[in-house]
Amino acid sequence: MxxxxxxxxxxxxxxxxxxxxxxxxxxxxxxxxxxxxxxxxxxxxxxxxxxxxxxxxxxxxxxxxxxxxxxxxxxxxxxxxxxxxxxEGVAGDWAIRRNLEAAWPADLPAADQRELLTAGRALLRADATGVGREKWPGVFGDSGQAVAPAFATARFRIQAAIARRDGSPNRTVVHLVWAGMDHGGTFTDLRITDWFFTRTIKKGAPTWTPQPRT
Structure with a gap:
């Protein structure tokens, strides 16, 4: 995807x-x-x-x-x-992170950033490799395998990630840059994926809920 x-x-x-x-x-x-x-x-x-x-x-x-x-x-x-x-490999990831953060300055509380980045990384890994899709039935469906994973788990790497507001305090986006090798043996890096979240209330506490892909 x-x-x-x-x-x-x-x-x-x-x-x-x-x-x-x-x-x-x-x-x-x-x-x-x-x-x-x-x-x-x-x-x-x-x-x-x-x-x-x-x-x-x-x-x-x-x-x-x-x-x-x-x-x-x-x-x-x-x-x-x-x-x-x-x-470039892992050695070049720091430059990607630095440029990404400079291009889009932080605008969220630290606690929200941590929650969103953790969720965004897990969603990307599940989407690309199939690992952990069952944790996100609202995103991947009950079976979690509607679309076969395209990338090998061993050659998947997130190069950089940031969480920022998406036009409103209750909407955010996790922007990720990543690398991976598909099952055909082709390796590509500097890939871009965005995951969007909305703030909802669960059990009396606010939380960030990922939105299904459209």
């Missing part, structure tokens, strides 16, 4: 694109306009860092003194803000 990416996904992708664009702009000498794209056979030459950083002739009155290459080397924060490449 899959879900539609929400605003944090768009913000994460925007962060990555802005980081790449920032590095490219900082590496361009001041006063030099971007040139037309090179033919496909010579595209590698246009991206050669040594040629891009070569100083312009000081005798050119329209250009003046060539700029220092130091700014290009002083942009680690821009590079670090990008998402890790696919297949």
């Amino acid at each position: 899959t879900s539609t990416p929400r605003s944090p996904r768009l913000l994460l992708l925007s962060t990555a694109l802005l980081a790449v664009a920032g590095v490219a702009l900082l590496g361009m000498p001041h006063g030099q306009e971007p040139t037309a794209p090179a033919p496909a056979s010579t595209a590698h030459a246009a991206t050669d860092s040594s040629s891009a950083a070569a100083p312009l002739p000081a005798s050119d009155p329209a250009v003046g003194t060539a700029p220092s290459a130091a700014p290009a080397a002083s942009t680690p924060s821009a590079v670090e803000s990008a998402l890790p490449p696919h297949g």
Whole structure:
């Protein structure tokens, strides 16, 4: 089962694109306009860092003194803000969590966040691997096996998760980024799943109830 990416996904992708664009702009000498794209056979030459950083002739009155290459080397924060490449593994999960939390700041009490994150992770695991579906009959049905699990339990990993309000104090969404290998042996990461909850009263106490998938 899959879900539609929400605003944090768009913000994460925007962060990555802005980081790449920032590095490219900082590496361009001041006063030099971007040139037309090179033919496909010579595209590698246009991206050669040594040629891009070569100083312009000081005798050119329209250009003046060539700029220092130091700014290009002083942009680690821009590079670090990008998402890790696919297949980075556990080592890249911290960057995903950091970018996700920065893109969508916390807006729930700590106790609500803990309850929602615990439930959201369990629901995702049950949905992807089939493990624990019987605990959520309102979501998966009484049998819990209406849809066969697509991912192997041993190769399932949640890379990042946040819980945030969804337009009202009584509606929330748990936004998860995860990785897994399907039963055909294909591994993919940076997958996106959203689980929506509403606040209800059970036995006199408020609790968060997951909504069935639509």
